[in-house]
Amino acid sequence: MSFDAAFRSDDSYFGARPDPLLTEHVHQLDSRLPLLDVGMGQGRNAFWLAQRGFSVDGIEPSIVAHEKVCELVAEEGLSVHPYPCTFEEFEAQADSYGAVLALGLLPVLSREGIALLGSRVDQWLVEGGLFFVTAFTTDDPAYPRIARRWSKAGRHSFVDAQGNRRSWVEPGELPRLFEGYEVIHEREYMGPMHRHGDGPLHQHAIAEAVLRKS
Ligand SMILES: C[S@@+](CC[C@H](N)C(=O)[O-])C[C@H]1O[C@@H](n2cnc3c(N)ncnc32)[C@H](O)[C@@H]1O
Numbered sequence: 092m093s094f095d096a097a098f099r100s101d102d103s104y105f106g107a108r109p110d111p112l113l114t115e116h117v118h119q120l121d122s123r124l125p126l127l128d129v130g131m132g133q134g135r136n137a138f139w140l141a142q143r144g145f146s147v148d149g150i151e152p153s154i155v156a157h158e159k160v161c162e163l164v165a166e167e168g169l170s171v172h173p174y175p176c177t178f179e180e181f182e183a184q185a186d187s188y189g190a191v192l193a194l195g196l197l198p199v200l201s202r203e204g205i206a207l208l209g210s211r212v213d214q215w216l217v218e219g220g221l222f223f224v225t226a227f228t229t230d231d232p233a234y235p236r237i238a239r240r241w242s243k244a245g246r247h248s249f250v251d252a253q254g255n256r257r258s259w260v261e262p263g264e265l266p267r268l269f270e271g272y273e274v275i276h277e278r279e280y281m282g283p284m285h286r287h288g289d290g291p292l293h294q295h296a297i298a299e300a301v302l303r304k305s
Contacts, residue, residue, distance in 0.1 A: 093253075094153040098133055101288040102159065105132055109139035110194045112223055112299045116276060119221060119301065120145065124189025127215060129178045129208070130196035134160045134171060141169035148188075152177045178211060179204075185214050190221040197226040199256055202245040209269045213304065222272065222302040226260045228279060230296035234259055265298040272302035 097104045113136055120126065122144050128137045131149030133156050140147050149171060151157050157175040164171050174181055191212045197205055212222050227234075229247055237257050241249035248258040266274045282295045 093255075094132075095155040097287065098153055098155040098159065103133060103135065104287050105135065105195060106285070107135060109136045110223075110225065112194065112225060112276075112301070113139070113192070116221075116223065116301050117143065119275065121189040124217060124220070125187065126190045126192065127183070127188045128192045128194075129181075129212075130193065130199075131160070131173070132156055132195070134163065134173075136192060136194055137171045138163065138167070138169060141171045146170040146172075148172045148174065148183075150174050150176060150178050150181050178208060181211075183215050186217050188215045188220060189217060190223060191216055192223045194223060194225050197224065197260070198258055200258060201256060202248050202258065205258065205268060212269070213271070216304045218304060220304050221275065222269065222300075222304065224265065224269070224302065225297060225299045226258075226265050228262050228264075228296045228298045229259045230262060230279075230281075231259055232294060232296070233257075234296075260298055262298070266300045266302060269300075269302055271305070273305045274300060275303050276301040 125146045125148055126140060128147055128149040131137050131151045134149060137147040137149045154175060157173055160173045237249050241251045244250045250256050262279055266277050277300045279298045282297045284292050284294045286292050
């Protein structure tokens with residue numbers, strides 16, 4: 092299913108609550124600097140941060156999600172600034188964000204896309220800024236099925252006939268993808284059973300990290 096179709100089917104397709112990585116590490120964020128949420132989806136993380144006084148720019152190429160976020164911004168008057176584009180198209184001044192979030196984004200990027208994201212994040216973050224990032228590891232229950240059925244398009248990366256992409260990292264690999272950062276937090280765990288919209292119950296092998304640009 093495309094992201095547009097997913098977001099049309101459910102107002103909180105990836106859940107209504109913020110990512111636990113964010114709630115557990117929000118105290119590390121500097122509220123004087125703007126934050127950037129890359130692949131903000133329907134804005135569950137950006138709105139949660141804005142409710143706590145942060146100013147958040149959000150990048151999201153799904154026009155369905157973008158329009159919904161714009162409606163919510165107008166209704167709630169929160170400091171969320173949505174940009175309807177991919178991170179590859181997004182232009183920002185260097186050294187302008189106190190933190191960049193990429194929550195749930197890596198699994199839908201190619202290996203080249205992940206490398207490019209790393210260099211963009213490095214440009215956008217201030218010195219000492221934080222990068223919040225999550226991925227799925229190859230222990231993910233869906234990995235063997237997708238690896239068997241989809242076409243290989245890079246290391247642990249696959250595409251289906253519609254061009255949908257899934258990429259996984261190896262256990263322990265996530266922080267090593269982004270060199271030159273201090274690892275503030277790193278964890279790998281099996282996430283809770285959940286479903287998206289009326290899809291099947293499933294769970295993910297999650298890798299998460301908070302990295303400081305040094
Ligand atoms: C799994 S969703 C996660 C959404 C949100 N971060 C959350 O935690 O609810 C991944 C999001 O990344 C967006 N996305 C995909 N490719 C992107 C790209 N190249 N640049 C920016 N966002 C992208 C998708 O449209 C989708 O909304």
